[in-house]
Amino acid sequence: MNYIRRVEPYVPGEQPNFPDMIKLNTNENPYPPSPRVTQALERCTLESLRLYPDPTSHKLNKAIADRYGLEENQVFTGVGSDDVIAMCFLTFFNSRKPLLFPDITYAFYPVWAEMLRIPYELVPLNEDFEIVKEDYFRENGGIIFPNPNAPTGALLPLEAIEEILQKNPDSIVMVDEAYIDFGGASAVPLIEKYDNLLVVQTFSKSRALAGMRIGYAMGNAELIKALHDVKYSFNSYTMNRQVIEAGAAAVEDEEYFQSIVQKIIATRERAKKEFAALGFKFQDSMSNFLFVTHPECEAKELFEALKEKHIFVRYLKGARTNNYLRITIGTDEEMDALFAFLREYLKK
Numbered sequence: 001m002n003y004i005r006r007v008e009p010y011v012p013g014e015q016p017n018f019p020d021m022i023k024l025n026t027n028e029n030p031y032p033p034s035p036r037v038t039q040a041l042e043r044c045t046l047e048s049l050r051l052y053p054d055p056t057s058h059k060l061n062k063a064i065a066d067r068y069g070l071e072e073n074q075v076f077t078g079v080g081s082d083d084v085i086a087m088c089f090l091t092f093f094n095s096r097k098p099l100l101f102p103d104i105t106y107a108f109y110p111v112w113a114e115m116l117r118i119p120y121e122l123v124p125l126n127e128d129f130e131i132v133k134e135d136y137f138r139e140n141g142g143i144i145f146p147n148p149n150a151p152t153g154a155l156l157p158l159e160a161i162e163e164i165l166q167k168n169p170d171s172i173v174m175v176d177e178a179y180i181d182f183g184g185a186s187a188v189p190l191i192e193k194y195d196n197l198l199v200v201q202t203f204s205k206s207r208a209l210a211g212m213r214i215g216y217a218m219g220n221a222e223l224i225k226a227l228h229d230v231k232y233s234f235n236s237y238t239m240n241r242q243v244i245e246a247g248a249a250a251v252e253d254e255e256y257f258q259s260i261v262q263k264i265i266a267t268r269e270r271a272k273k274e275f276a277a278l279g280f281k282f283q284d285s286m287s288n289f290l291f292v293t294h295p296e297c298e299a300k301e302l303f304e305a306l307k308e309k310h311i312f313v314r315y316l317k318g319a320r321t322n323n324y325l326r327i328t329i330g331t332d333e334e335m336d337a338l339f340a341f342l343r344e345y346l347k348k
């Protein structure tokens, strides 16, 4: 058939469902969301669902703006950051010059670029899997990278991001901060200084609400207005009533948020020691996962062996990554079960 748009889709991590499973494959939070979310959902009566939701998702956007010290017109929300980033690609990357992003990064970027016919170039990470800021000091139609990077977990210091912003005054620089809450310094304070900066975050990881689908972009009001105009040209009501209530309640519960993030950080630091003791090599991750490789064992085989025991981790194909596994930080108990398995497995 002619005239059909054929694309190679992004393949999300699997969502198995076994009662005994240890799920460390899609970077979800091992803890439940804030208990305030339950109350928020109760406020959303059956009767209210008769009506369309607020197309501006005011309550949620305001809660996010307050949390980050921004104005509401500096916040855009969408159906997960995947939706937000796709809208950003559509809105901001309209140049014939290439969009730049790292060769090892979130595998969705090339998929959006291909689908939206945006020219792009992969910028290789160095041998230590680090972003080299100087590689972004050249002509381009836009820049995007996660910080910390995924799936490596490596953090780029804020000074490097600021330099990238300074060298690229004519293109939009998007920093995908899906994992920033696990120990990195956010670029949000730079929004005031750089009108070409857009910071994207999500409720899926640090706020334990992957199932709710909430993501957001923060930037100067002019960029956010452009994003809203594109969104309203597509679908005015992306954020439903329950999402707006639950999302606002989750952001307002700062204490709970800090408590689960700190637990994950503590478990991650312990996990680094355990993995190192078992002979694994990995980046010094500042996210809620570790990207590990072992000199004496094949990643794909280990992945299969773990899966057999219902321990799910992520294996990502790719020339430079096919002997690595990306392992989400779970609860201490889950990690202990993983390490018990690994100790036995590596003995053989």
Ligand SMILES: *Cc1c(COP(=O)(O)O)cnc(C)c1O
Pocket (backbone or CB within 6 Å): 027, 079, 080, 081, 082, 083, 106, 146, 150, 176, 178, 201, 202, 203, 204, 210, 214, 215
């Ligand atoms: C998880 C993730 C996202 C998408 O998260 P949503 O669930 O769509 O909010 C975006 N970018 C990176 C780098 C991620 O790891």
